[in-house]
Amino acid sequence: MPTGVALQDPRQQLFEAALRVLVREGVTGLTSRAVTAEAGVAKGVLHRHFADFDAFLTELVLDRIARVRILATDLVDAAGTGDVADNLTRALLVLFDPVMTAIVVLIIARDELRARLRAAGTARFPLVGEGTAMVAGYLRAERDRSRIAPDADIDALAPTLIGAAHLLFTEQTGGAPPPGSVRRVVVTVLGGAAR
Structure with a gap:
């Protein structure tokens, strides 16, 4: 995702992406990288909103x-x-x-x-x-x-x-x-x- 593009609701966007990954890939496929890739955001977005x-x-x-x-x-x-x-x-x-x-x-x-x-x-x-x-x-x-x-x-x-x-x-x-x-x-x- 290009820098400077504001996300409407990043937490909800990340939650929805995580759920899609979890249902499709299972527990082993659920990683922070998979979530951010699914959400179409930079990896740092997750860590900007959550401690880990x-x-x-x-x-x-x-x-x-x-x-x-x-x-x-x-x-x-x-x-x-x-x-x-x-x-x-x-x-x-x-x-x-x-x-x-x-x-x-x-x-x-x-x-x-x-x-x-x-x-x-x-x-x-x-x-x-x-x-x-x-x-x-x-x-x-x-x-x-x-x-x-x-x-x-x-x-x-x-x-x-x-x-x-x-x-x-x-x-x-x-x-x-x-x-x-x-x-x-x-x-x-x-x-x-x-x-």
């Missing part, structure tokens, strides 16, 4: 966590409307998009990233933990509306749903599993808890 590559990755993950929290609010707002299994299915399809699945692998692969995310106050397992909290919050809201059994063990149901969905999405190649497959997992995990 792990600081960049931390901010990238925190940005995705913020998106999960917005999704969680939207899901709780949907409580009492539609079908519980359909609402959860839609949320899981958004939550476990290819980017999210790739970021989970990135978090697992980079010790320093996990340490920085914990220092930033994320869940014990970043993104997956926030996804679990999202499902638990929704199930509690539905329980308050008597659409989930009062004795349902939400603290067991939420991580079970997230774990089962995560496995379903990671086993899929070339995109998300069919919504019917995700719904089947949701219905099975909820079992008699849904009314």
Whole structure:
């Protein structure tokens, strides 16, 4: 990129480039050089906005966590409307998009990233933990509306749903599993808890 050309939003441009590289090349292909090349900017642009590559990755993950929290609010707002299994299915399809699945692998692969995310106050397992909290919050809201059994063990149901969905999405190649497959997992995990 020629010098003197102002970037509109360099952080967002770098985040989007990193996500494209991560989904296309995987964790091993995600380097600062690959990100800046993908973004079409000089290598120094990344280091002008972030202390180092792990600081960049931390901010990238925190940005995705913020998106999960917005999704969680939207899901709780949907409580009492539609079908519980359909609402959860839609949320899981958004939550476990290819980017999210790739970021989970990135978090697992980079010790320093996990340490920085914990220092930033994320869940014990970043993104997956926030996804679990999202499902638990929704199930509690539905329980308050008597659409989930009062004795349902939400603290067991939420991580079970997230774990089962995560496995379903990671086993899929070339995109998300069919919504019917995700719904089947949701219905099975909820079992008699849904009314």
